[in-house]
Amino acid sequence: MTNKFPDNFWWGAAASAPQTEGASNVDGKSPTTWDVWHEREPEAFFNQVGPDLTSDVYHRYRDDIQLMKDMNLNSYRTSISWARLLPDGKTLNEKAVAYYRDYFQTMLDTGIEPVINLFHFDMPWWMMELGGWENADIIEHFAYYAKVAFEQFGDIVKNWATFNEPMVHIECGYLGDAHWPRVNDFKRAIQVGYHTLMAHFAAVRSFRQSGVEGKIGTILNLSPVYARSEEAADLEAQKWADLFHTRSLLDPIALNQFPQELVDILKEHDLLPTLYAEHDELLTQAIDFLGVNYYQPLRVKAREEIPSTLERPSSLYAGYDWPEKKMNKYRGWEIYERGIYDIAMRIKNDYGNVPWFISENGMGVADEERFIDESGIVQDTYRIEFIRDHLTWLLKSINEGSNCFGYHLWTFVDCWSWLNAYRNRYGYYRVDLENNLERTPKLSSFWLREIIEKNELDI
Numbered sequence: 001m002t003n004k005f006p007d008n009f010w011w012g013a014a015a016s017a018p019q020t021e022g023a024s025n026v027d028g029k030s031p032t033t034w035d036v037w038h039e040r041e042p043e044a045f046f047n048q049v050g051p052d053l054t055s056d057v058y059h060r061y062r063d064d065i066q067l068m069k070d071m072n073l074n075s076y077r078t079s080i081s082w083a084r085l086l087p088d089g090k091t092l093n094e095k096a097v098a099y100y101r102d103y104f105q106t107m108l109d110t111g112i113e114p115v116i117n118l119f120h121f122d123m124p125w126w127m128m129e130l131g132g133w134e135n136a137d138i139i140e141h142f143a144y145y146a147k148v149a150f151e152q153f154g155d156i157v158k159n160w161a162t163f164n165e166p167m168v169h170i171e172c173g174y175l176g177d178a179h180w181p182r183v184n185d186f187k188r189a190i191q192v193g194y195h196t197l198m199a200h201f202a203a204v205r206s207f208r209q210s211g212v213e214g215k216i217g218t219i220l221n222l223s224p225v226y227a228r229s230e231e232a233a234d235l236e237a238q239k240w241a242d243l244f245h246t247r248s249l250l251d252p253i254a255l256n257q258f259p260q261e262l263v264d265i266l267k268e269h270d271l272l273p274t275l276y277a278e279h280d281e282l283l284t285q286a287i288d289f290l291g292v293n294y295y296q297p298l299r300v301k302a303r304e305e306i307p308s309t310l311e312r313p314s315s316l317y318a319g320y321d322w323p324e325k326k327m328n329k330y331r332g333w334e335i336y337e338r339g340i341y342d343i344a345m346r347i348k349n350d351y352g353n354v355p356w357f358i359s360e361n362g363m364g365v366a367d368e369e370r371f372i373d374e375s376g377i378v379q380d381t382y383r384i385e386f387i388r389d390h391l392t393w394l395l396k397s398i399n400e401g402s403n404c405f406g407y408h409l410w411t412f413v414d415c416w417s418w419l420n421a422y423r424n425r426y427g428y429y430r431v432d433l434e435n436n437l438e439r440t441p442k443l444s445s446f447w448l449r450e451i452i453e454k455n456e457l458d459i
């Protein structure tokens with residue numbers, strides 16, 4: 001067992017355009033669903049803070065990149081805003097091109113590898129008006145956007161992702177109300193998921209056709225699913241939860257096939273999506289790497305009774321409240337460090353050990369100003385402990401042959417978190433909303449700087 005991380009290990013952080021850029025109505029950007037929603041219902045957002053403010057990275061990226069350098073980071077993931085690059089889906093916004101080129105080039109010049117994602121929950125409003133993910137035309141629109149991004153930035157950016165956590169816009173937008181359009185309909189959610197997958201494949205194809213040298217993958221939020229017991233009914237519940245939450249996206253993306261059990265159960269309940277004309281051809285497009293966002297496990301048990309109609313995945317299982325769980329009491333999420341190892345082993349054993357990295361892991365904490373000391377630094381020892389314990393399990397998996405090549409924390413500077421706005425803070429740097437968005441390092445940033453320097457964990 002070595003405490004060393006592999007050579008060239010990606011040490012970095014993750015963020016997204018809509019959560020950091022601000023400038024939502026500046027230099028030709030058109031509105032997204034978040035902009036319109038906030039305009040219509042500001043009270044739905046914590047303290048009414050919307051995407052127009054965020055951390056103003058649109059104007060401050062150069063300073064932030066310098067701070068990344070100070071921390072020894074060697075890679076950084078963010079996204080391009082579709083609505084900024086192509087405000088009407090067709091016309092190239094030269095100001096957006098200039099901004100992103102300078103942003104990415106500055107990272108490169110500073111020794112930070114840009115990892116650029118195309119879609120992070122930010123649907124352009126013009127596309128939403130056409131039906132958003134429910135309209136099959138989005139596959140062509142998205143592939144065009146991807147093609148333009150590869151053409152405009154492919155000489156600088158060598159690592160691309162098509163989506164961040166596609167399960168979230170499907171579930172929160174079509175089986176819940178945390179994302180627009182707040183629909184609750186399983187059949188529509190499945191169609192949305194299917195179009196999202198086809199858009200992913202179409203973007204990968206467009207990347208291969210572009211001739212850009214580099215790699216493309218996607219970023220999924222994966223939660224290992226644990227059953228309450230080894231009883232057959234609990235294991236059955238685990239199987240269903242895993243099928244819907246993990247395999248439904250991971251199998252087509254990483255293995256280029258849909259799980260037969262998924263097809264069968266959807267067919268049985270008349271929930272199969274309408275297939276896209278190019279389904280077979282697109283399904284062959286393979287990824288180069290996988291990004292995994294890991295926050296918490298999913299614990300399940302058998303339902304007392306399985307309803308005859310399938311209304312959502314949890315019609316087939318019930319959530320299980322494990323009495324021994326450790327909680328992030330500030331955010332209400334379970335902390336289970338070993339989950340990162342179980343994911344690594346699953347990727348190794350069931351998904352051909354495809355190269356992968358932790359594209360997000362992190363700890364949201366409310367009212368973090370409680371922990372500011374006399375020198376003005378947030379003493380986030382809880383975050384250090386969180387990262388160290390996850391890295392310990394990650395190292396174990398690497399020692400056992402897992403093909404993991406990086407660890408990115410969510411996030412670098414505190415950012416805007418959708419309906420929660422700035423309620424929970426995740427950054428290595430604090431952003432002071434009361435004081436001109438000033439950035440101050442937290443204790444964890446100093447701690448990680450040392451780890452990166454040695455490329456080794458002291459355990």
Ligand code: NOJ
Nearest residue numbers: 016164165293360410417
């Ligand atoms: C997942 C998402 O990618 C990001 O948008 C979100 O803010 C963080 N996790 C924290 O919840």
